Amino acid sequence: MPEGQLSLFGDGALAAAARESKLESRRRRGGSGAGLRAAVLGSGSGGNATIVESADGCLLLDAGFSCRELERRLEMVGRLAADVDAVLLTHEHNDHSRGASRFARRHQVPVYGTRGTYRDPELGGLGTLARPMGPGVPLTMAGFRIKVFPVSHDAREPVGIVVESSGGYRLGLVTDLGRRTAEAWRSLRDLDVLLLESNHDLDMLRTGPYPWRLKERVASARGHLSNEEAAAGLDELLSDRLSWVVLCHLSQTNNSPAFAAAAVQPVLDRRCSRAKLVVAEQHRPGPWLDVGAGSGWHRGG
Ligand SMILES: [Zn+2]
Numbered sequence: 001m002p003e004g005q006l007s008l009f010g011d012g013a014l015a016a017a018a019r020e021s022k023l024e025s026r027r028r029r030g031g032s033g034a035g036l037r038a039a040v041l042g043s044g045s046g047g048n049a050t051i052v053e054s055a056d057g058c059l060l061l062d063a064g065f066s067c068r069e070l071e072r073r074l075e076m077v078g079r080l081a082a083d084v085d086a087v088l089l090t091h092e093h094n095d096h097s098r099g100a101s102r103f104a105r106r107h108q109v110p111v112y113g114t115r116g117t118y119r120d121p122e123l124g125g126l127g128t129l130a131r132p133m134g135p136g137v138p139l140t141m142a143g144f145r146i147k148v149f150p151v152s153h154d155a156r157e158p159v160g161i162v163v164e165s166s167g168g169y170r171l172g173l174v175t176d177l178g179r180r181t182a183e184a185w186r187s188l189r190d191l192d193v194l195l196l197e198s199n200h201d202l203d204m205l206r207t208g209p210y211p212w213r214l215k216e217r218v219a220s221a222r223g224h225l226s227n228e229e230a231a232a233g234l235d236e237l238l239s240d241r242l243s244w245v246v247l248c249h250l251s252q253t254n255n256s257p258a259f260a261a262a263a264v265q266p267v268l269d270r271r272c273s274r275a276k277l278v279v280a281e282q283h284r285p286g287p288w289l290d291v292g293a294g295s296g297w298h299r300g301g
Pocket residue numbers: 044045048093095096176249
């Protein structure tokens with residue numbers, strides 16, 4: 001819908017249109033099948049967003065692209081903005097929240113964030129669309145059970161997210177963390193899909209062009225996870241049920257997809273894991289990652 005058209009509708013009509021569209025989207029996804037699907041719409045310091053859906057509903061984890069770009073990338077994976085039931089923000093950094101406010105208002109979608117995340121003035125205009133979430137407070141929405149847990153990063157109150165479908169399939173997202181903490185890693189056990197930061201190659205960071213202060217920040221305990229740390233972290237999280245490992249938030253300057261995969265794949269090989277490794281890209285969405293897909297899936301995406 002062209003932006004100008006929004007003014008033709010009152011708030012009630014807009015909400016009703018959004019509800020109708022969500023019902024249609026649910027019909028398209030199919031009413032049966034308890035599985036879970038996800039697609040990373042893009043990941044890196046230029047923007048992060050991931051769509052997760054089941055037969056019950058559809059969530060957007062982070063909204064770090066402009067509203068228009070989020071809409072475009074959703075279309076690239078066969079979805080519409082109107083399909084999204086809620087947006088969840090890991091933290092307020094621009095590469096995770098850039099489009100949240102506009103997307104939420106334009107499509108009448110609630111946005112969940114921690115109290116700290118909502119202290120960011122950019123997110124101030126959400127009004128009643130702003131909803132609270134926090135560690136230790138389980139949430140249920142769009143048919144998913146959701147738990148968030150604190151991560152070590154230089155934002156106000158950053159979190160990682162675990163979502164569980166009604167069929168018990170679990171996806172965990174953990175990016176933007178300087179180090180692995182016991183609490184985070186406890187929360188990430190028994191996943192079917194793991195989206196894990198693999199930000200930099202330590203040697204590339206050390207010898208690369210970043211100013212010294214920035215190198216220190218990235219490598220600090222409140223910065224970003226290196227390929228080596230991602231590999232060690234995965235080793236601790238591997239289980240028989242893990243089907244997909246997606247390496248996320250790769251630095252364009254201090255990493256390459258080949259380096260990240262070369263650090264992590266040996267862990268899967270050594271442990272004879274059946275999990276498939278995918279490296280998320282900044283400039284285009286990745287493939288749909290399916291777990292436990294029943295006959296109810298609409299496979300057009
Ligand atoms: Zn980030």
